[in-house]
Amino acid sequence: MFHEPELNNPAYNDCYFSYDDGLAESLYVFVDGNNMIERFALNTTLTVGETGFGTGLNLIALVRSLRDAGIRDRKIRFITVEKYPLSVERIKELTLRFSDSIEPEMGIFLSQWKSTFASIVEGWNRFSFTVDLISVDCELYYGDVVPFLQSIPTTIDAWFLDGHSPDKNPDMWNETVLGLIGANSAEGTTIATFSAAGIVKEGLRKGGFFIKRRKGFGGKRHMSQGWYGVEE
Ligand SMILES: C[S@@+](CC[C@H](N)C(=O)[O-])C[C@H]1O[C@@H](n2cnc3c(N)ncnc32)[C@H](O)[C@@H]1O
Numbered sequence: 051m052f053h054e055p056e057l058n059n060p061a062y063n064d065c066y067f068s069y070d071d072g073l074a075e076s077l078y079v080f081v082d083g084n085n086m087i088e089r090f091a092l093n094t095t096l097t098v099g100e101t102g103f104g105t106g107l108n109l110i111a112l113v114r115s116l117r118d119a120g121i122r123d124r125k126i127r128f129i130t131v132e133k134y135p136l137s138v139e140r141i142k143e144l145t146l147r148f149s150d151s152i153e154p155e156m157g158i159f160l161s162q163w164k165s166t167f168a169s170i171v172e173g174w175n176r177f178s179f180t181v182d183l184i185s186v187d188c189e190l191y192y193g194d195v196v197p198f199l200q201s202i203p204t205t206i207d208a209w210f211l212d213g214h215s216p217d218k219n220p221d222m223w224n225e226t227v228l229g230l231i232g233a234n235s236a237e238g239t240t241i242a243t244f245s246a247a248g249i250v251k252e253g254l255r256k257g258g259f260f261i262k263r264r265k266g267f268g269g270k271r272h273m274s275q276g277w278y279g280v281e282e
Pocket residue numbers: 059061065066067101102103104105106107108131132133134193194195196212213214219221222
């Protein structure tokens with residue numbers, strides 16, 4: 051694995067996604083980790099919650115995976131947060147290495163994101179786009195994860211927890227945050243994250259989730275996935 055500091059988030063000195071293959075990581079950890087394809091095959095609309103929007107790659111990967119699976123006429127309600135929103139130019143720079151694999155999704159998203167970013171306000175911002183009969187309604191909270199989690203308007207079906215590594219960003223993984231994630235969940239809500247740190251698993255268990263380990267992406271030993279409720 052090579053290291054490219056210019057591709058890091060300077061606020062945390064940490065990467066947005068795997069330098070090796072960010073798209074494959076997103077598909078493995080978040081899309082597959084939450085069984086999104088199987089669930090969208092059975093549901094016309096699902097609500098995804100994310101901590102850490104960054105470049106939007108997880109959303110793009112989800113849209114792409116549904117299209118690749120031949121799934122159409124679906125709505126993704128995507129509820130997410132970002133403390134340091136990125137410009138169109140920065141998103142393009144960060145995703146350049148695999149840009150061919152994320153078109154036309156990324157281009158369609160960025161044409162909406164350009165105007166959203168230009169007039170972004172603290173708190174809730176909304177934008178929508180459609181790719182091949184997969185429609186996305188995105189509600190993005192510009193600000194910190196705690197007020198975001200305190201003002202989510204609905205119950206989340208699947209969580210993508212992606213807020214940098216716990217050692218570099220402990221504020222994203224404390225018991226308050228993980229408890230609020232539980233408070234915005236219900237029977238059937240699933241969760242996936244690249245991290246298998248003890249503090250993450252324990253906090254999620256206290257928040258009401260059954261958590262198990264799974265092989266991590268690439269060179270990572272483990273990731274975590276689970277669901278709201280007790281062991282089945
Ligand atoms: C690993 S990156 C997410 C990558 C992203 N999912 C993508 O595909 O590009 C984590 C993101 O969480 C954001 N973040 C970190 N701490 C935060 C906080 N306390 N509140 C809101 N956003 C935060 C960072 O700015 C960063 O964009």
